[in-house]
Amino acid sequence: MLILPLASKAHGRREAAARFWLLAHQVSQRSxxxxxTNIQAGFAPGWIRAVREALRLAPPQMEALFNASISTLERRQRQQQSLDPVASERLDRVAMVASHALRAFETPERAAQWLITPNAALGNHIPLQLCETGLGTAQLHRLLGGLPERHDQCQSNPF
Known part of the structure; x- marks a missing residue:
């Protein structure tokens, strides 16, 4: 009897993760x-769970990413309130970088792993953390833009 709720919960997580990658792609196609306009209006609260599940983020990582406490994020979800412009802008950055990472790494699993793993080319910073600023995000796009050439030239890619 406990298997059904667990299976349902796992299915819900997979659905939320898949929704994140779809939404990230959609954001990347917008002007x-x-x-x-979307940032100013605020992203829908469903993004919170989608990001958490797709990237398997712990509460402290969620707080840093969205610049809000877990209780605030959970309240926004419960009350179906849009994210504020600061959280929405960070989410836009994450979506753009995630979409770029997906193109570079070809699978959501490998892209997600890259986003949450310390990276030597970034001074051992975690790529996702760099999405907190515009400069950090630009650095990630430059690095991801150089990956195909480096990957083709070298079997042991440090990225």
Missing amino acids: PAERL
């Missing part, structure tokens, strides 16, 4: 003006 800057459309993205800005």
Whole structure:
């Protein structure tokens, strides 16, 4: 009897993770003006769970990423309140980088692993943490843009 709720919960996690990758792709296809409008309006609260499940983030990581306490994030989800512009902008950055990582690494699993693993090319910072700033995000896009050439030239890719 306990198997059904667990299976249902696992299915819900997979669904949320798949939703994140779909939404990340959709965000990456929008114009800057459309993205800005979405940021100002605030992203839907469902993104919170989708990001958490897709990247398997712990509460402290969620707090840092969204610049909000877990209780605030959970309340927004319960009350179906949009994210504020700061959290929405960070989420936009994460979505853009995640979409770029997916193109570079070809599977959601490998892209997610890259996003949450300390990276020597980034001074051992975790790529996801760099999404907190515009400069960090630009650095990630530059690094990801160089991956195909480096990967083709070297079997043991440090990225």
